[in-house]
Each structure stands twice: as C-alpha cells, then as structure tokens.
Amino acid sequence: MRRVLPLLLLLLAPGALFAQSTLKVSSVYGPVQWKSMTAASFIPLTASVQTVQLGDELRTGPGGTVMLELPDGSYMVVAENSVLTVQDFWSPTLRNMINLVLGKVRFHIQRFGGKPNPYRVTTPTALIAVRGTTFEVSIDESQITEVRCLEGRVAVEVIAGHNVAFAPRAIPAVVFTDPEIAWAGLTEAEAARQNWKVTV
Numbered sequence: 451m452r453r454v455l456p457l458l459l460l461l462l463a464p465g466a467l468f469a470q471s472t473l474k475v476s477s478v479y480g481p482v483q484w485k486s487m488t489a490a491s492f493i494p495l496t497a498s499v500q501t502v503q504l505g506d507e508l509r510t511g512p513g514g515t516v517m518l519e520l521p522d523g524s525y526m527v528v529a530e531n532s533v534l535t536v537q538d539f540w541s542p543t544l545r546n547m548i549n550l551v552l553g554k555v556r557f558h559i560q561r562f563g564g565k566p567n568p569y570r571v572t573t574p575t576a577l578i579a580v581r582g583t584t585f586e587v588s589i590d591e592s593q594i595t596e597v598r599c600l601e602g603r604v605a606v607e608v609i610a611g612h613n614v615a616f617a618p619r620a621i622p623a624v625v626f627t628d629p630e631i632a633w634a635g636l637t638e639a640e641a642a643r644q645n646w647k648v649t650v
Contacts, residue, residue: 472501473536474519480530481511502536509533510553520547522560524569529554529588537572545569554588559602572609579605 475495483492487505495508495516502508502518510516510532519525528534532553537546548555549572559569559580571578571587576595578587583602589595597606635641641648 472503472521474501475499476517476519476525478514478516480514482514482516482528483509483511504536506536507534508536524557524559526558527556529556547571549573550587550589552589552591554586556584556586558584561602575609577607577609579607 478495478497482495484495484499484502485492485507487503492507492509508516508528510528510530512530514530516528517525518528526547530553532555533551534553534555535549535551537549545568547557547569551574555571557569557571557580561581569580571580573587573589573593573595575589575593576597578585578595578597581603583604584600585602585604586598586600587595588598595606597604636644636646638648638650
C-alpha cells in the first residue's frame with residue numbers, strides 16, 4: 451500500500467496542476483479570438499471551446515466580450531478591444547491570473563470565510579495584487595494602466611519605471627441617509643478657495 455500511494459500521487463498530480471491552470475469560458479459575445487499556446491495564429495472563440503489554459507491568448511474585437519471563471523468561483527469579464535494572456539495563477543503565495551496587454555477587464559474575486567483570496571494581475575507597466583474584491587484594470591495603447599477598486603482592497607506596484615498617480619478626490623463617497631446623498635471631488639469650500647466656479 452505504501453508503494454502504491456506515491457505512485458498514485460505522481461499519476462494524479464499533473465492532472466490536478468493542469469486543471470488549476472484552466473479557466474472556464476462562461477460566455478462569449480461578439481468577435482472574440484483565441485490562440486492556444488501551441489497554435490500559430492488566432493481563431494474565433496466559439497461555444498465548442500469550453501476552457502482556456504496557461505499560455506493561451508485572447509483578444510476581443512469591437513463589441514466583443516468574454517467571461518472567464520476561475521476554479522474558486524471568481525470570474526472576470528473581458529471588455530471589447532482587449533488583449534490578454536492566461537498566466538499560471540496557482541503559485542504557492544499569489545495566484546497570477548492574466549497579463550493584460552491592452553483593453554479592460556473587470557474582476558470579481560471571491561472571499562472565503564472572511565479570509566483573503568490572493569490573486570495578481572499584471573500589465574506591461576503594473577502589478578496589481580488583490581484580496582477578495584471587485585475591481586477593473588485597463589491599459590491603453592500608450593501603456594498607461596488604470597485600476598479602479600469598486601469593492602475591497604487592491605495594491606498597485608509600478609514595474610516599468612513609470613510614475614504612479616493616485617487621486618483620492620476622484621473616489622466617490624456616499625452617506626446612507628434618506629434622502630440619499632453622494633459626492634465626488636472637492637467640497638464647495640475647497641473649490642471656492644481654489645477659485646473654481648461653484649454651482650449648487
């Protein structure tokens with residue numbers, strides 16, 4: 451029995467690792483192309499392709515979107531005109547999901563039992579670490595990465611020597627009252643001190 455168990459683990463481990471490096475294609479809308487790691491060119495992503503794997507590339511055209519699901523139930527929605535590569539997202543400490551080369555992706559990351567579920571997303575100019583949150587990452591043709599945290603926490607590091615800009619005044623705030631009140635930007639007094647025209 452002791453000899454069979456290690457042999458069984460050796461046989462099952464590659465399959466388990468392969469499954470962990472697979473993203474389920476939940477939905478495809480509009481023009482979406484896919485290139486597997488072993489293919490020479492892109493082909494249309496159709497309903498017959500149910501998973502994308504480590505090293506595969508996806509690109510969406512105008513009006514095209516694709517939803518990808520991770521093994522833990524987290525998911526991402528790839529917006530139109532985006533290009534990305536699936537990365538090995540099951541490393542020991544942080545799970546790399548994708549490298550976003552161009553476009554926009556919205557992520558919905560699960561939290562289990564109040565504990566963080568650490569993931570990482572990269573772009574050519576930034577590394578984004580997340581812990582159970584909803585956030586968007588976009589990168590334009592000039593390689594400027596923009597991260598919008600909609601819920602939870604996100605940490606962003608610069609990896610290409612570019613400047614980081616953080617504008618806390620652009621983050622909307624809400625006070626739960628009846629009637630509801632919300633604001634973003636400067637207060638009326640701050641705007642007046644900076645000689646901005648104030649209309650209430």
